[in-house]
Amino acid sequence: MKAIQTARQDYQIDHKMQATLTFDLKEDQHTFDCMMNAINMHSAIMELREHLRALDKYHDLTEDQLILIGDLREWLQNELQDQGLSQLF
Numbered sequence: 001m002k003a004i005q006t007a008r009q010d011y012q013i014d015h016k017m018q019a020t021l022t023f024d025l026k027e028d029q030h031t032f033d034c035m036m037n038a039i040n041m042h043s044a045i046m047e048l049r050e051h052l053r054a055l056d057k058y059h060d061l062t063e064d065q066l067i068l069i070g071d072l073r074e075w076l077q078n079e080l081q082d083q084g085l086s087q088l089f
Contacts, residue, residue, distance in 0.1 A: 042088065049076065049089065
């Protein structure tokens with residue numbers, strides 16, 4: 001029997017929208033795992049952005065450290081933009 005798993009997620013905006021995705025787990029396990037963990041990845045990126053911002057704003061850092069934090073924040077924003085994800089953050 002073919003390993004098929006269905007993932008279902010309901011989203012509430014103005015009205016209920018429903019999406020059903022079907023994966024052949026023998027071939028699509030990695031894609032399925034990424035999809036199932038997307039909210040966790042989003043949360044981790046948000047935490048990283050907030051942590052870098054807090055370091056920049058609230059900590060007494062050296063000039064070199066401030067430059068490094070600024071460079072990291074800029075790099076992360078550029079990566080999100082390049083992947084078409086910046087509107088999500």
